[in-house]
Amino acid sequence: MFDAWEIEDTDVLKRRVYRSGHEDAKNPRPAFMKAGEIYQAMLASENHRHFALREPKGLRKSSKFLLNYAPFFDDWGTLIVQEGVNGGILSEGDFRDVVEALVVGWKKLNPKSIYTSQGYARALSGIMKALPRGREDLENLVPPVIRKELREGGLRTLTGVSRSQFENQWVRKLSQLLT
Secondary structure (H helix, E strand, O other): OOOOOOOOOOOHHHHOOOOOOOOOOOOOOOOHHHHHHHHHHHHHHOOOOOOOHHHHHHHHHHHHHHOOOOOOOOOHHHHHHHHHHHHOOOOOOOHHHHHHHHHHHHHHHHHOOOOOHHHHHHHHHHHHOOOOOOOHHHHHHHOHHHHHHHHHHHHHHHHHOOOOHHHHHHHHHHHHHHH
């Protein structure tokens, strides 16, 4: 961010911490280096620019629909149903657009591996949990090509993982990185 905001090299904070998490730092700080390792191993593939979610215009109807930090989108998915659909902010078409964007976005982010990016799958999992008949309601909402993605392969596997299982996986992974 120092570079993005064009902070001068004379800035006190920049002089103290700039690149301190990199191996080539003048004064490397182990805690920052470890944080960088964790970010690269666990979060870098999750926190992209969310291009897929720029398309559904319904998400612009309320600031409630701003994303939190990926990949933990279960609550966001639930919010889309509870506040968006049930609360009358999103029409059925708006909701369908969001679901389609999540499916298409997940597919683009995961061209070869189902484990590269899981945030959109977690959002879909939250959506399914909030719908009365879960996966069935979701599949009935979307066109056949999207329905196929929800029913088969990696996306089905990831949306089938419970929130507690998912979060426990992340805790184990983080524990391994910290030892």
